[in-house]
Amino acid sequence: MILYFSATGNTKYVAEMLAKKLGDESLDLIKRIRSNDHSVIRSQKPFVICTPIYVSYIPLFLEEFLRKQKFAGNRKVYFVFTSGGGHSGAAGAAAENIVRRKKMLYMGYVDVKMPNNYMALKFIPAPSDEKIIDMLKESRIQVFRAAHAVAREKRIRARHITQAENAATKALAVFWKRFMQPSKDFHATDKCIGCGKCASVCPLNNIELRDGRPVWKASCAHCMACIGNCPVEAIEYGSKTQKKPKYNIKKYSGKNGAAVRAALKLK
């Protein structure tokens, strides 16, 4: 079974492609994460957990969720990481720790390079349409690699990550969450139609509608789900996102993808 969390669609795209290749089912974890539902997930096939990389680590809220999650059936667990740079930092070690604590079998991970969705950071430029289309095409190679290993229930080799590197990276992720991800700069512009989509996609239940307008509370993972899923692109993060296109993979996949490719005169 393919399990995934995805804020702006990259990881969902990869998870669904993998599920299709494996003839397996995929499960979006968002509802469970939002409601702290850790009831048993059962599968006769290996578990494949797909997640974006945040600050070279597994999103901290997802790490906590997975620690508590109960699994039954197959004992093998793979991970697939999507990230803007194609490198998952110390996430492999975090994944291994989660799996070993459950006395399940850690089978390794695959990195998939996808468009960087972290638009709240000034120094990260938005990728161009050409680059995004290219990356989606390239991502198939890594998904194929993952599918090949999972179908045969074979271990995936990856670089060794020391516990020291893991601890240092986790400390950075905790620091980043505490001091570098304030939610006070999120706001809805006059374009806001009060539909509540932002509140419904927030994995931390951090957005509340007051008088029909979203208000951000303190606990934010900066996942970009609110900005990237707003149907009228009304959400900004201070001035940092104002001149950037609002990223969601939906603009580039399926029929929309064909339209973008046609506009760019790509095959």
Ligand SMILES: Cc1cc2nc3c(=O)[nH]c(=O)nc-3n(C[C@H](O)[C@H](O)[C@H](O)COP(=O)(O)O)c2cc1C
């Ligand atoms: C808070 C945050 C931190 C991120 N940190 C990293 C990082 O350390 N390295 C990297 O390559 N990409 C990083 N990214 C980019 C995402 O991992 C990447 O775009 C991912 O595919 C998004 O997945 P999604 O669309 O399924 O949410 C970060 C994104 C966010 C929102």
